[in-house]
Amino acid sequence: MNRLAGVTSPYLLQHADNPVDWWPWTPEAFEEARRRDVPVLLSVGYSACHWCHVMAHESFEDEKTAAYLNEHFVPVKVDREERPDVDAVYMEAVQAATGHGGWPMTVFMTPDAEPFYFGTYFPPEPRHGSPSFPQVLEGVAVAWRDRRDEVGEVAGNIVRELSGRSLAVAGKGVPGEQELAQALLGLTREYDERHGGFGGAPKFPPSMTVEFLLRHHARTGAEGALQMAADTCEAMARGGIYDQLGGGFARYSVDREWVVPHFEKMLYDNALLCRVYAHLWRATGSDLARRVALETADFMVRELRTAEGGFASALDADSDDGTGRHVEGAFYVWTPARLREVLGDDDAAYAAHHYGVTEEGTFEEGASVLRLPQDAGVADAERLGRIRERLLAARAERARPGRDDKVVAAWNGLAVAALAETGAYFDRPDLVERATEAADLLVRLHLDEAGRLARTSKDGRRGANAGVLEDYGDVAEGFLALAAVTGEGVWLDFAGFLLDHVLDRFTGEGGQLYDTAHDAEALIRRPQDPTDNATPSGWTAAAGALLSYAAQTGSEPHRTAAERALGVVQALGPRAPRFVGWGLAVAEAVLDGPREVAVAGPRGEDATRALHRAALLGTAPGAVVAVGEPDGEEFPLLRDRPLVDGRPAAYVCRHFTCDAPTTDPDRLAELLSR
Template identity: 80%
Template sequence: MPNRLAHETSPYLLQHADNPVDWWPWSAEAFEEARKRNVPVLLSVGYSSCHWCHVMAHESFEDQETADQLNAHFVSVKVDREERPDVDAVYMEAVQAATGQGGWPMTVFLTPDAEPFYFGTYFPPAPRHGMPSFQQVLEGVHSAWADRRDEVAEVAGKIVRDLAGREISYGDSRAPGEEQLAAALLGLTREYDPQRGGFGGAPKFPPSMVVEFLLRHHARTGAEGALQMARDTCERMARGGIYDQLGGGFARYSVDRDWVVPHFEKMLYDNALLCRVYAHLWRSTGSELARRVALETADFMVRELRTNEGGFSSALDADSDDGTGKHVEGAYYVWTPAQLREVLGDEDAELAVRYFGVTEEGTFEEGLSVLQLPQQEQDFDADRVASVRERLLRARSGRPAPGRDDKVVAAWNGLAIAALAETGAYFDRPDLVEAALGAADLLVRLHLDEHARLARTSKDGQAGANAGVLEDYADVAEGFLALASVTGEGVWLEFAGFLLDHVLTRFADPESGALFDTALDAEKLIRRPQDPTDNATPSGWTAAAGALLSYAAQTGAEAHRTAAEKALGVVKALGPRVPRFVGWGLAVAEALLDGPREVAVVGPGLTDEGTRALHRTALLGTAPGAVVAVGTPDSEEFPLLAGRPLVDGEPTAFVCRNFTCDAPTTDPERLRSALTD
């Protein structure tokens, strides 16, 4: 008989609806039940494409004996971290503070007042590698609750007090200057892996936000070392197993330093960020590899993640059926030489073995290889390689596909909108711009209420009940601003303004300029979450700073620019110390130091060839964070167009920054120079 999770919309929660565990969703009713029964709460947090979440579910939550123990002595609450990033953030902070590490599945034991007192991540079904079994943990917690309640209460109270006392250094409410950005670049250089690209050791995550900073820093200062780190990192990732060499798109991270073996889940946010990174790398360098990867990643998102409603799904699982009924990590993506021969025949299989780095021993597990590009592509016949790739992709499509988490997360769709809009504009792919518009329409239609408040998620055309957090407002505003610049439709600028007004009134501290991850009127947790550092996505804090700055440049809104500058104060403090974790904040600071430049293109409309030429040149400018408005002279849709007449009746571009404007030009080459010098 299904438990309470059967009524939820989260694919992750629905995966547990048939567990014998009497699960509750996160709710006041669950904690009231714990108070009534006088038992602790087991909080289990994960997400649908999490490999070890599936493992623990199979080993423990599907086990009747374990379920009986849970049901007798606990109220069990299951949370999808992607639906409730606020709950995840608060308790992950406690887990990391107590254990020095964190991860998912996250397992936390709480009092009925939601105060944590015991922590962990994955627990095995039997003692292993020094870890107790999950049933041993349950017995120990139950005994402590029954026999040492005062001690449990003391521990919980101390943890909550410690969390409440953790203060974030806001800097001095001034944005980073040249000195701090130079120190951040030096710090990145020290952590850079010159042999393999990327930063630090294994596991290696795609450093999307750091690469954006490096590209902007090079564009503003000409620092060749910054461009070299960005270019080499992107090339190594694109040639590694972390990139899907057949279908496009990136896995979440590489388990090794060489980008060979990925953790195979594919997340929307990674692919949106990396699509944009590679498009911007092409814009800076003209790299053919960057162009190909940007387009293939965009096509992957549209082909495999777009929902029937026009939004983009959260993720594809790492695991899938290996063809024998076993659910195995990476089964959809890996190959043996024999499998290649079966699809391609001996001669083309030999080419594929050399081209993709497939070995008899395997580069993954049990003789299986992840496809890579270890050779230079020019050493192979392009037409023959294209035929091989097409046949392998067709054969792979016959394998059981990984599961898809179909929920639409507002923030990640905002990132996808920005990436698809810009990639479509750069490479003359109107279908990608249309896909971005479709996702934006869905967010407006389904996620925004009449007060422009965002729902965090939707699924199957139904908005979820959870309120949007700061990253949702910031990333959706970022996507809408990019869409406004690409399409010339000012309504997207207007929608971005609605969202950013909420950032100013409901998420910002009016005194310090600090930003909170949840709104002033959001559900109260044991701590109001607040984190300015990037994780796999830009922090809501720095993403908001970037969107506020761009909106101010488009509209002249002084309040938004001031808020952006104040928010960047924390980057001034953190950038020189931990640059890898404030990459997006550093990128926004580069835009602030450059102005950012404001480009107004006026003409008869985007059906006019001259207007299109100037508009495309403006979009391809590498000046950090430049904003672009296009329309007819004095169009009311974009404030930047006010007072901008045609010159000699011709389409004209105006470039301004810091209240100073260049002479207007009708020449795309002069405009290009104005946006690269």
């Protein structure tokens, strides 16, 4: 066992018995490199990364390669999901040097953590013009020994270039009507009218962009925005990227038609998409959206919930195919013959027709990924439902993909928001309870007495790495959603604690935000990225939570911070709307108010519950909701909000102007839909 044996990261633990003498990212690793006068090899990946596993098997498990690596380098292994700051800094260098990036990420650096040579996956022998990993190791070792001055010059130049980069925040304020219209036009140009989604292959689920489209439609009535959102969601839900048997979404589609996914399932994708489909149902009443939201919520609870009440990070793409081979997609794909084994001839033919299973297959070796090109009729739906149950039971007998059990604060915050809202919309109190349990875990284990977040935990053990901006923004978002659904003001208080840290420790000049706190470990560059990736950027996640908290409490500092942060969205939104989708969604909320809804009434009364439900189902962008006793103390919005004629009442305000209170849920729904 090497030095990874005692860590909490499942990804690092996968390498704990490698012959490579791995170190975790610690000062001691760089001190060792300095003492031995050798370079550091930094290898960055994550548990569900297919090519990370391939390189590990080919190179890091090879005794000869490991012996050379141990002799000439100090090897450092990093889980990008535990240390997104380290990943971001060196990925920026990799992309600047090579024009592309990805995982596994391979970086050679000096003992001062200055990078000088980069790559991603290296094969065990030369392939397609790429050198082998042993060749790379030998070349770097020779350069370090014989051309040290040259190596030092390259490293110094790279660090100076990275350090000299500044984020150009050209916007001077919150995006207005013109910028949002330009963003919508840009999305329309990139929209795939035939297959839904944006751009070509590989095609990723555009969760944050769809949220912007739904909010833009709600505020402006733009039917084109709603159509793009609805058609994209339907295409994904009917495609292979969606698990037609067990619910939940794979990471992305390798083709533009959503047929063949990359089979890993990530918590963050499913949390974001669960919320997207719930919001689509709220806007349209779509039965498909309702089904997918609930199935995705149930998938998260069934497959990703941990014993401590949090949610695990991911399920691997690969699993044993029954012959001893570890194969991508083996758990999920079907052939006509396999269908016949489980269902018999008649039902197998029926299932193959409805799920798109063919003799030729849509994946590898004649296998097909299940899709649902069209809904079945009423009678057929019952038959298909029975078939689905039988196939799901049979699939459960297969070897399951591995699970990355670490609990990431940010992604659990996204799950809390999704489960709380989905549970409230569809009268599923069990989902709200699961959201509350996850939030309790974040408070109990991830949050210290000073209100600082730990990035991860595993098996009830708090991780050593500090939370980054996305953790504070997404967990605050989850707490605010939970407060609105449950009427428990303590979640508003916890969100406030986190957002105070955003103001105090993550905010720089001009309102720009940094991914790490000012007192975090110093890297060669302080990471800062306002653009969405697989999740909302920490920058825009924090902006959204700051705005909602300000609407709930009337706090001007939080409102001002949110608006200043949106300057970057004003600059980037018209030019690159797909990469600031959540920032555009937050901007929609600013332009709409956001509206503040206070439901005053005894918590147990049916009339209060009816008003509360109408408030939660309102489509006004970013509307905040407080519910509780008249003149209650838990929510500032409830102060001076009495009953009306002795009946529970709802108060709707925005821009310092309030509508007349109403006791009618239908009237409240009207107020929140125009």
